[in-house]
Amino acid sequence: MSVANPDRDVDLQGTYAGIITRLSGFAIDALVVLGVFVLAGEGFDYIMSSVFGADVHLRDAPWLSGIVLAAWAFFYCAYSLAAGGRTVGMAIVGLRAVDRDGAELTGRQAVIRVLVTPLSFVFFFAGIWLILIRRDRRALHDLIAGTAVVYGWDARAARLRFLAKQPASSSS
Amino acid sequence: MAIDPISQPSLRRTRRAALFDTLKEDATAILQSVVNEVAPTVVNAIDVGEVVDRVDVQSVLDRVDIEAIIARVDLNEVLSKVDVDHLVDRVDIVRVLVRLDPVVLAAIVNGVVSQMDLNPVIEKIDLNALMARIDLDSLLERVDVNRLMERTELGPIIASASSGVAGEAVDAVRSAGVGLDGFVHRWADRVFRRPVGEARGPRLLIHQPGEAAP
Numbered sequence: 001m002s003v004a005n006p007d008r009d010v011d012l013q014g015t016y017a018g019i020i021t022r023l024s025g026f027a028i029d030a031l032v033v034l035g036v037f038v039l040a041g042e043g044f045d046y047i048m049s050s051v052f053g054a055d056v057h058l059r060d061a062p063w064l065s066g067i068v069l070a071a072w073a074f075f076y077c078a079y080s081l082a083a084g085g086r087t088v089g090m091a092i093v094g095l096r097a098v099d100r101d102g103a104e105l106t107g108r109q110a111v112i113r114v115l116v117t118p119l120s121f122v123f124f125f126a127g128i129w130l131i132l133i134r135r136d137r138r139a140l141h142d143l144i145a146g147t148a149v150v151y152g153w154d155a156r157a158a159r160l161r162f163l164a165k166q167p168a169s170s171s172s
Numbered sequence: 173m174a175i176d177p178i179s180q181p182s183l184r185r186t187r188r189a190a191l192f193d194t195l196k197e198d199a200t201a202i203l204q205s206v207v208n209e210v211a212p213t214v215v216n217a218i219d220v221g222e223v224v225d226r227v228d229v230q231s232v233l234d235r236v237d238i239e240a241i242i243a244r245v246d247l248n249e250v251l252s253k254v255d256v257d258h259l260v261d262r263v264d265i266v267r268v269l270v271r272l273d274p275v276v277l278a279a280i281v282n283g284v285v286s287q288m289d290l291n292p293v294i295e296k297i298d299l300n301a302l303m304a305r306i307d308l309d310s311l312l313e314r315v316d317v318n319r320l321m322e323r324t325e326l327g328p329i330i331a332s333a334s335s336g337v338a339g340e341a342v343d344a345v346r347s348a349g350v351g352l353d354g355f356v357h358r359w360a361d362r363v364f365r366r367p368v369g370e371a372r373g374p375r376l377l378i379h380q381p382g383e384a385a386p
Contacts, residue, residue, distance in 0.1 A: 018353025102374030
């Protein structure tokens with residue numbers, strides 16, 4: 001099993017993405033959302049105590065924290081998808097969400113996709129397993145929103161970087 | 173009893189015929205000498221040009237049934253007697269081509285080229301020998317790199333390709349992810365008894381087999 005294969009990666013651009021990269025992107029997004037939320041929560045607590053002199057901690061209000069976290073996660077994912085077709089996690093692993101025909105994602109599709117994503121994780125991740133079962137590798141939230149996820153990064157530039165690193169004797 | 177030969181009738185007839193032959197030959201010789209003397213004078217006296225002028229050529233031609241003549245001609249037989257190779261050898265092709273209208277010439281060349289099977293020609297070309305004769309250094313010196321960069325997407329590619337360690341790390345992560353995807357989905361294809369690696373992509377992003385590119 002080859003790991004780095006730039007020529008293969010160039011050919012795969014625009015094809016349906018697999019389950020490993022999709023879950024990796026999701027995990028990175030989850031870390032980003034939680035990390036930013038924690039940092040923002042700490043910042044909020046600090047500002048409330050230092051500026052207003054109030055001893056307020058967000059962790060003391062779990063329902064409110066949950067609602068804020070959900071709103072933040074929704075905003076982060078929906079805005080990223082609507083603006084560029086990818087979240088930070090998807091961009092890092094080289095994924096792009098598109099319309100099921102391959103066209104750019106609309107704002108409506110982005111919002112629906114983010115809202116129904118939790119459904120894919122219920123019943124033992126049944127909606128996620130669809131990525132392995134279906135030939136077009138679309139999860140439940142993709143089917144509902146009419147979207148698909150494809151490989152989409154600048155693989156040609158990556159290939160040039162890879163070739164530039166090779167010794168002159170092996171590249172000739 | 174002696175026989176008088178003159179009195180014999182057959183002998184008399186023979187002598188008479190010989191006499192007539194002699195007279196006829198003499199007369200012919202005299203007539204020939206007269207004709208030889210007179211004919212040139214007569215011919216010189218005739219104005220051939222005037223005679224030709226008096227001939228009504230059009231009426232002569234009107235009486236000629238050209239179609240009937242043509243109908244009686246066996247063209248196949250005529251053509252079979254023509255030595256085409258010899259005829260072609262005598263044709264100066266270059267002169268013919270020079271006189272042709274460039275549009276007609278281009279149409280002929282296109283027609284010929286479209287019917288040619290170039291594969292045998294290409295197979296005979298020794299690309300290595302051809303490349304060996306090309307002076308790539310002098311060729312590259314003539315390339316205007318700045319114009320090339322402006323007209324192609326090389327600029328952005330080189331700019332993005334020259335990023336640092338972080339870019340290389342991301343490249344490695346992406347490539348590894350794709351490799352793991354391929355590994356997992358190959359097994360999934362085997363489990364579900366599907367043709368391995370059949371998954372392609374959305375219609376607008378991937379040229380599907382048997383379908384025109386979007």
